[in-house]
Amino acid sequence: MINQGADGELSPSTDGNAAIGGRALKARLRRAERMRKVAAFGLVAPLLLFVIVSFALPIAGMLWRSVEDTEVSSVMPRTIAALKGWGGQDLPSEEVYRAAARDLAEARANGTASAAARRLNYDINGFRTLIMTAARKAPSADEADIRAAFVALDARWGERETWAAVKRASGPLTDFYLLAAVDLQHDASGSIVHVPEERAIYLDVLGRTFRISLTVTLLSLFMAFPVAYLMSTQPAKVANLLMILVLLPFWTSLLVRTAAWVVLLQNEGLVNRLLVWMGVIDAPIRLIYNSIGVHVAMTHVLLPFMILPLYSTMKAIKPHYMRAAISLGAPPAVAFVRVYLPQCLPGIAAGCLLVFILAIGYYITPALVGGAGDQMLSYFIAFYTTDSVNWGMASALGAVLLATTMVLYGVYSRLVGDGAIKMG
Amino acid sequence: MAAPQVPLTVSQRLGAILTWGGAAAVLFFLLVPIFAIVPLSFSSGNFLTYPLPGFSLRWYEELLTSDKWLPALRNSMIVGVSATIAATVLGTLASIGLNRARLPFKPVVMGLLLSPMIVPVVITAIGVYFFFAPLGLSNSFSGLIIAHTALGAPFVVITVSATLAHFDIGMARAAASLGAPPLTTFFRVVLPLIMPGVASGALFAFATSFDEVVVALMIAGPEQRTLPREMFSGIRESINPTITAVATVLILTSVVLLVCLELLRRRSERLMTGAN
Structure with missing residues (x-):
């Protein structure tokens, strides 16, 4: 693959000396080519290493956290070991209870019980107090009827489901968080079932994320069309001016634009004033901190990402076809739908995918102009990371978002090639 | 280019009106928030x-007198300028390397280099949040600068690669054949010609860092609160007219950036056509 050029130059040579010289030359060329490659790689390497260390590894770490499960096994190693042989049909043996008594007493002494309690609480609500109480008042491991001692502490220690939860959390790997991210869980017998209704929130969040993104994408497409069309058909001077009008908001800080929408859409804001003045409404209506605000502000932010690819497709469309269609008697509307629109499809597809990909990852705008019921997937990822410190859940939701984005981006790059994203 | 003057049919006229009307309405929608917020910053009242x-x-x-906004601006400048320099140097070198030889796994390498631009920022942010804490990089300028460099570098790779695609390699060969050492060739011939691409990449990288809030929310400590970070809490807690003043300053900044980019684009076009 390297030296085709060199071969091509050397093959016509028939003279013996030249052939020897040619071979040497060929080797030298090959070496030079190799050196060039090494040099080129040397230039790429610093950024490559930097991106791997500062970006790829952290994300790999996040993905690892979504399946890692060591909190319980590090706090209750004996219990986990004793539970290995437990089939789940009836209550575990006394051995398991004794192991748990030792583990919990040790956890209390080391102050590590809360980590295990928190992890088990993700699985079954109320587990935190169960574990913390047991750690505080752990029965002695030498107790004659150890089971009764535990059950006396809390009746739940006499339930299979409790031990099944401990066993599920025995690690070192788990599908608990990933299943939970799509509202699934293992039941006591190990099969995958839907989580109880009151805990099923993530499919809802995912659905909402897709719904908002889709609406914003369609709104953007609808609004981008006339602007892109005008830009592509007007003389350069007008088109340039229009482009600047599109790029100015594009380049304006996201937070500035969000702040502007807060100001415009508030109860005493210009939009409400205008609507009241025009008699559309009698009293100011709520336009912000609900889904109206989210849709308006997100469409505003993402609209340029639709206009730019649409414009570059439309600019390449030759006007001849439309003229031909019309001169052949097609009414303009028909010519538009049957001749012009199909030629726009690549731009429409690229713009829609781009806007949708960007929309599903949105965090800042919904967080600032949405209500509690309008928060998207990213909000929950951030929430579980910083507020409720459930890193496994945050990572699993992150994995879902990352996978979705990657699949969509795969389609996008098939369509338009790499690197066109965000640059217009 | 004027087509022969045929009187427009009714539906054509309707189409034109719809297009112009629709476009005007959309442009109004795009621009009105920006123009609505600027006058409020000059208000003498307390209400927006x-x-x-x-x-x-x-x-x-x-x-100018608050103890919140000026330090935030200073922090943003520290992070933005450092991240831009790092991203521009690393990104330019990488683009030249990618352009120079047919490297194995080039699509994979390119995909990896561009991925910070594609992956939702919140994922980058939590990845970095988990990863940096044990390294002592959270609540530090270095952590924020490293993360922003990774986010900004793809823009440099894209703009410089685009410029290099039109770069006449004969120029560099001519310099080399006239005896210029590689470094001299690079600084005296290649760099000046690809400078518009490098500079626009740098502007993109700076704008990315200067407007980045998700990573800053996660890993910046109180000492590193940047301008977007302050604006985020300002909008969330109690939006007051000082924010409109900050917004106006930021709008001016983006106008300046936009003008610079346009000038660079024109210069790049001139340089490339001049080279042929």
Whole structure:
């Protein structure tokens, strides 16, 4: 693959000396080519290493956290070991209870019980107090009827489901968080079932994320069309001016634009004033901190990402076809739908995918102009990371978002090639 | 280019009206938030409503004297400038390397280099949040600068690669054949010609860092609160007119960036056509 050029130059040579010289030359060329490659790689390497260390590894770490499960096994190693042989049909043996008594007493002494309690609480609500109480008042491991001692502490220690939860959390790997991210869980017998209704929130969040993104994408497409069309058909001077009008908001800080929408859409804001003045409404209506605000502000932010690819497709469309269609008697509307629109499809597809990909990852705008019921997937990822410190859940939701984005981006790059994203 | 003057049919006229009307309405939608927020920053009143009670510069005074906004601006500049320099140097070198030889796994390498631009920022942010804490990089300028460099570098790779695609390699060969050492060739011939691409990449990288809030929310400590970070809490807690003054300053900044980019684009076009 390297030296085709060199071969091509050397093959016509028939003279013996030249052939020897040619071979040497060929080797030298090959070496030079190799050196060039090494040099080129040397230039790429610093950024490559930097991106791997500062970006790829952290994300790999996040993905690892979504399946890692060591909190319980590090706090209750004996219990986990004793539970290995437990089939789940009836209550575990006394051995398991004794192991748990030792583990919990040790956890209390080391102050590590809360980590295990928190992890088990993700699985079954109320587990935190169960574990913390047991750690505080752990029965002695030498107790004659150890089971009764535990059950006396809390009746739940006499339930299979409790031990099944401990066993599920025995690690070192788990599908608990990933299943939970799509509202699934293992039941006591190990099969995958839907989580109880009151805990099923993530499919809802995912659905909402897709719904908002889709609406914003369609709104953007609808609004981008006339602007892109005008830009592509007007003389350069007008088109340039229009482009600047599109790029100015594009380049304006996201937070500035969000702040502007807060100001415009508030109860005493210009939009409400205008609507009241025009008699559309009698009293100011709520336009912000609900889904109206989210849709308006997100469409505003993402609209340029639709206009730019649409414009570059439309600019390449030759006007001849439309003229031909019309001169052949097609009414303009028909010519538009049957001749012009199909030629726009690549731009429409690229713009829609781009806007949708960007929309599903949105965090800042919904967080600032949405209500509690309008928060998207990213909000929950951030929430579980910083507020409720459930890193496994945050990572699993992150994995879902990352996978979705990657699949969509795969389609996008098939369509338009790499690197066109965000640059217009 | 004028087509022969045929009187427009009714539906053509309707189409034109719809297009112009629709485009005007959309452009109005795009621009109105920006123009609505600027006058409020000159209001003498406490409320973010029209009509303005009077003109004053009190919010700008507040901006300049507060102990919140100026340090935030300083932090943003520290992070933005450092990240831009790092991203530009690393990104330019990488683009030249990618352009120079047919490297194995080039699509994979390119995909990896561009991925910070594609992956949702919140994922980058939590990845970095988990990863940096044990390394002592959270609550530090270095952590924020490293993360922003990774986010900005793809833009440099894209703009410089685009410029290099039109670069006449004969120029560099000519310099080399005339005896210029590689470094001299690079600094005296290649770099000046690809400078517009490098500079626009740098502007993109700076704009990315200067407007980045998700990573800053996660890993910046109180000492590193950047301008977007302050704006985020400002909008969330109590939006007051000082924010409109900050917003106006930021809008001016983006106008300046936009003008610079346009000038660079024109210069790049001139350089490339001049080279042929």
